[in-house]
Ligand code: FES
C-alpha cells in the first residue's frame with residue numbers, strides 16, 4: 018500500500034529544476050496590467066483630502082480606484098464584521114490601503130502608489146494593550162470567560178502560590194513567496210482567479226460580492242503556495258479581489274503582488290499576548306487552581322481574532338489536569354495590522370501561558386520542572402476532564418515523556434548542565450523539556466467538512482481533486498497516497514491537480530491542521546464509491562460475492578482471477594459504468610458552545626514532546642541552541658518523511674517566534690521591523706547542531722484516515738522548550754525567577770540575567 | 776535604455792532594457808525563466824541566486840547591465856539531461872517543502888561545493904551551515920537542506 022511510505026514531495030522534481038509554477042510564474046499576455054495599493058501613513062484618523070492627480074499622471078498608470086469607485090461590496094473580511102478593501106472615510110493603521118493603482122508594469126504601479134497626496138485629521142492611535150484597555154477598545158462586548166470549579170477559592174486555600182505576567186510577541190509569517198494573485202476576465206463577466214491562498218472558496222465568495230455576481234461566475238484555482246502558515250487564510254483576499262475588480266474594469270488580465278516590505282506593512286501577523294497568571298499548588302507541586310488573564314492585540318479588524326482567542330483559552334491547560342481554572346480573555350482592538358491566523362491559531366500563546374506557570378512553580382519549589390510537569394499530567398483515570406468539559410481519553414504523554422527522557426539522556430544532561438554551570442561563570446547552559454497536547458478540529462464546528470472529486474479514465478489513470486491546498490506541507494502527496502491505496506495501484510497512476518472551486522465547492526480553509534484528516538477522508542469516500550462499482554461489476558461477471566473482490570498491486574482479484582486494473586476499467590467503461598464520483602466527509606462527535614465554553618470542540622488530540630539545550634553568554638545575552646530532541650505523535654503516519662519535515666520546520670519556526678523574531682512598532686504605530694534586515698527569522702546557523710526527531714509509534718484511537726493524526730500546527734509548540742531552556746540558563750545566574758518574556762532577544766535575556774541576580 | 780547580451784544556460788540572449796533593470800527581472804520577465812524566485816528584494820533570502828561566470832550571485836542585487844557579456848546559469852540550466860547531483864539530493868533527502876527557496880538553495884549549494892573543491896577544503900556540516908548564511912528557508916528547519924548538500928558534495 019502506498020500510505021505510510023516516505024514518498025518525496027509530489028512536486029519535488031519540479032521544484033529542483035525550477036519548473037514548479039507559482040502564481041507569479043503563470044504566463045500572462047503582453048497586455049496584462051499590474052496593481053499596487055497606496056496606503057495610509059498614519060495609524061488612526063479621518064481622510065481629509067485625497068488628491069490622486071499625480072498618481073494618475075504617473076508613467077504607465079491606467080486607472081486609480083478609491084472606495085467610492087467600487088461597484089459593489091467594499092469588503093474583504095473573513096468574519097461577519099466588515100473590513101473595507103479600500104479605506105472609506107477613516108484609516109486605522111499605518112499601511113491600510115486607501116487607493117488602488119492599475120498600471121502597465123509592477124514597478125510603475127508601485128512607484129505611482131507613492132505619489133498620492135493625502136491629508137488626514139489625525140486622532141490618537143491605540144497601539145498597546147494598556148492603551149486599548151484604558152480606552153475599552155475591543156471586539157465583542159467584553160471579556161470572554163471559560164471556567165471550571167472555583168479557581169479563586171482553590172488558590173486561596175492552596176499551600177503555595179505564584180503569580181506573574183508574561184508578554185508574548187507576535188510573529189510575521191514570512192512565507193517565502195509573498196502574497197500574490199492573478200485574474201483573467203472571461204466571457205459574460207465571469208472571472209478566473211489564481212491566488213496564493215489557503216482558502217480558495219473565500220476568495221471566490223469575496224470576489225463574487227465585489228463584482229456583484231453569484232459565486233458560480235467566479236472560479237478560483239490554487240496549485241501551490243510558497244508557504245502559507247496561516248498568513249494566506251484571509252490576507253490574500255485584498256489582492257485577489259483587487260485583481261478581479263481591475264480585470265472586470267479593463268477587460269485585461271491583472272496581477273498583484275506585495276513586495277516584501279509591503280507584505281510586512283499591510284498584512285496581519287500572529288497575535289501578541291500578555292498573559293497574567295496566579296496559580297495555587299500543593300507543596301509537592303500539584304496545581305489546585307489557576308487564573309489566567311489573556312490580553313490579545315487583535316489589530317484594526319476582527320479578521321479571525323475571535324476563534325484565535327478562543328483557541329488560546331482552549332489550550333490554557335496544555336497537558337495538565339487543573340481542577341479549578343478560570344480564563345478571562347480580552348480581545349483588544351488596536352491601530353495596527355490585523356492580527357490573523359498563524360500556525361497554532363492562538364494555541365501556542367495559551368500553551369506558553371501554562372508552561373510558564375509550571376516552570377515558575379518548579380522554580381518556587383526548587384524542583385526539576387519535568388517532575389512537576391509529570392505530576393500534573395492528565396491521567397487515564399480520574400484526572401481527565403478539561404476546563405471546557407471534554408475528556409482527554411487518548412493521553413499518551415506519560416509514555417512519550419518516559420521515552421524522550423531516556424533517548425535524550427535528560428537526567429544525565431540535567432546533571433552535566435548543572436556541573437557546567439558551577440564551573441563556568443560566563444557561559445551558562447539551560448535545558449528544558451516541554452510537552453504539547455493540541456486539539457484537532459476547527460472550533461467553528463461547521464467548518465469540519467470536506468469534499469473530493471475523483472475520476473478514473475478509461476485507460477486506468479486517476480484524476481484526483483479535493484478542497485485542500487498545497488503550501489509545501491505535502492498534503493497533495495499524502496492524499497494521492499490515500500487514493501492509490503484505495504485502488505491498490507501505484508502512486509504514479511494518480512494525477513494530483515490544482516485546488517479548484519469549480520471542481521470541489523464550499524471548501525473550508527486548509528487550516529487548523531485539518532488538511533489530510535478532512536480531505537483524506539473525502540477522497541477515500543469518492544474512491545470507495547468507484548471501487549465498489551468496479552467490485553460489483555467484476556463480481557457479477559464472475560458470479561462471486563462483491564465483498565470478496567480485492568484491489569492491490571495494480572490488480573483486481575476476483576474468484577481466483579487477478580485482472581489488471583486498467584483492463585477492468587476499460588471493460589467497466591464499455592458496460593457503461595460511471596467511473597467518476599464525488600466524496601464527502603464531516604468530522605463526527607463534535608459539539609461545542611463557544612460562548613459557554615463547554616462541549617467537545619476537538620475530535621482528538623495530537624501530542625509531542627521536545628527537549629532543548631541552550632548556552633547563553635551572560636555578558637552579552639547572546640545564545641545558541643545546542644541540541645533538540647523531539648518525539649512527536651502523528652498517529653499511524655501517512656508519510657513519515659513529510660511528517661518529520663513538518664516537525665523539524667515547526668520546531669524551528671516556533672523557536673524563532675520565541676527567540677529572535679521581534680516585531681517592533683514605534684510610537685506612531687509604524688512597524689519598524691518590516692524587512693529581513695531588521696526582522697530575524699531563523700537562519701541555518703541558528704538551528705540546533707544536534708537535532709533528533711522521532712515519530713511516536715502508535716495510532717489514532719479515533720477513526721481518522723488510516724489512523725493518522727494531523728501534523729501541521731502541533732510541532733510549532735515544541736519550540737516552547739527553547740524559550741524555557743533559555744529561562745533555565747538564566748536562572749543559573751542567580752536566585753530570582755527569570756520572568757523571561759518572548760521573544761527572548763539577547764537584550765531581554767540580559768535584562769533577565771540582571772533580574773535574577775537581584 | 777541599454778542593450779544587454781549574455782549567455783544564459785548556454786544560449787546567447789540579447790534585449791533592450793531600462794538601465795535600472797535588475798538581473799532577476801531580466802531573467803524572469805524578459806527571458807521568462809521563472810525558476811529563479813524573488814523572496815525579499817533586498818539581498819537577504821537567497822531565493823534569487825544564480826551563477827554569473829560560475830559564481831553564486833543574488834540576482835535581485837545585480838543589474839542586468841552589469842551582467843552584460845557574462846555567462847549566466849539559472850536553475851533551469853543546471854540539469855544536463857539527468858538531474859544534477861545537487862538536484863537529486865534535494866529530491867531524495869526531502870530538502871524542500873514549499874519549494875520556493877529550493878532553486879536558490881541548489882545554486883548556492885553547487886557554488887559552495889565547487890569553491891571548497893577548488894580550494895581543496897572539506898565542506899563539512901559546520902561549513903555548510905555557515906555557508907548557508909545568505910539563504911533563508913521558512914519551511915524546513917534546514918535539517919534536510921544540510922543533508923542534501925552533504926550528500927551531493929560527496930557525489931560532485
Ligand atoms: S530576492 Fe534576492 S536575496 Fe531575496
Ligand code: FES
Nearest residue numbers: 872876912913914
Ligand atoms: S521550502 Fe519553503 S522556504 Fe524553503
